[in-house]
Amino acid sequence: MTEEYKAAKPIYMQIADKIIVSIVRRELTPGEKLPSVREMAVKSGVNPNTIQRTYSELERMEVVETKRGQGTFVTEQEELFQELKNKVQREIMDSFIDSMRQLGISEEKILDDLSSYIKGEGGKNS
Amino acid sequence: MTEEYKAAKPIYMQIADKIIVSIVRRELTPGEKLPSVREMAVKSGVNPNTIQRTYSELERMEVVETKRGQGTFVTEQEELFQELKNKVQREIMDSFIDSMRQLGISEEKILDDLSSYIKGEGGKNS
């Protein structure tokens, strides 16, 4: 067996994920400036180098653009938004399907169970 | 607020989760004996104390029973199985719905998207 009991995602990635979700949720809009590295570091209770790494990673993914001396900005391309949303959504669905399968639930049943569950729970949020 | 990142469930809980999934999948059946603490520790490449804690946690959840001098056994109650399965499944579905909602996806759309996705991806595993 010798499984590796997964370490936590690195902090810089957790923060990157958060920012991506914010973009997908339109809380951060294309062209908008992100907090400065130092600002974000304080806000996140983390070392500025960690945020630097987060921003570098996001830039590598072309999710943000950085202008020296000015700041870091959400990429202006509208396509990015849809692309990003699809990617995140697919990841979530994959992980969900995988978890359900591990419980021995077939794909048709996944949909059925989820449907019933949502309808049953529907009252609490609508 | 200095320590809000790096969640990463403790290893003893990760192992407990695995055992629960095994039970739900009927790979471990009611009344069946779990490997001894030492055995499990070796198999998992983990310190025996960690497994001890896992078993304590499972016992607290009434998922297993420990018989002195005999070992640790999956609880005999059949009801437990269904209850456990439902609980785990509900947790997974809750977490899924929550994630999708965070992306701004409505409940009806969750079902639609998932349905399309499963049908699109269906070919690869069926």
Next chain:
Amino acid sequence: MTEEYKAAKPIYMQIADKIIVSIVRRELTPGEKLPSVREMAVKSGVNPNTIQRTYSELERMEVVETKRGQGTFVTEQEELFQELKNKVQREIMDSFIDSMRQLGISEEKILDDLSSYIKGEGGKNS
């Protein structure tokens, strides 16, 4: 005008370039282990973090692979070598052509001049 007088390439990139050239020159062969981060750091008179970054960058380029607890290795794919060589060579030629053009030398003349030059200098190395 307000030109920006180019800063030196970052050290971690200079080292990455060196390693790439070594691979292209077959001084480092596919599958070969690179010096450990700490070793390389001492050898280069540089902080281990800087080498770490070099190796990360090389991994991102798929030039090396890293095995936790074992080390960092040149990627095994033979195609990589040719691809890398072509890329480096193209960069050199581009930069050369650009420099010559800046001197107002036409493309045909570049070839002529270089040809004469190599033949004239040929004696010194043959």
Next chain:
Amino acid sequence: MTEEYKAAKPIYMQIADKIIVSIVRRELTPGEKLPSVREMAVKSGVNPNTIQRTYSELERMEVVETKRGQGTFVTEQEELFQELKNKVQREIMDSFIDSMRQLGISEEKILDDLSSYIKGEGGKNS
């Protein structure tokens, strides 16, 4: 051996190089007056001392002459122009040949490869 990286020519040399290229390209002709130190400093977004140093260096190379109270002028000698052009060109070609050799490319192949490359790329600029 603590400082072998981060070459990056000093700015005053980068500017000197530019001026030399301008002369070789006949954008600055023999006898022509260079901008004053102050003027050039503003234009380059650099401290006047830096330009002063650039001009000193160019004078040392006999590329310009300084006339007290009048300014700095490109040397009048026509021979200088050809000499300078040849020198710069030779430096570029030497550096190019050296880089290609480091990649293990023979001299004949250098010409072949460059020729093919120019012909392949030729369309985009001609």
Next chain:
DNA sequence: GTGGTCTAGACCACA
């Protein structure tokens, strides 16, 4: 031993 992450604090170039 290996690589990977994080902190603390510094200096730089760009605006």
Next chain:
DNA sequence: GTGGTCTAGACCACC
């Protein structure tokens, strides 16, 4: 101010 790089030293998970 901004982001980008670097150092020093630490702790972790993996082998």
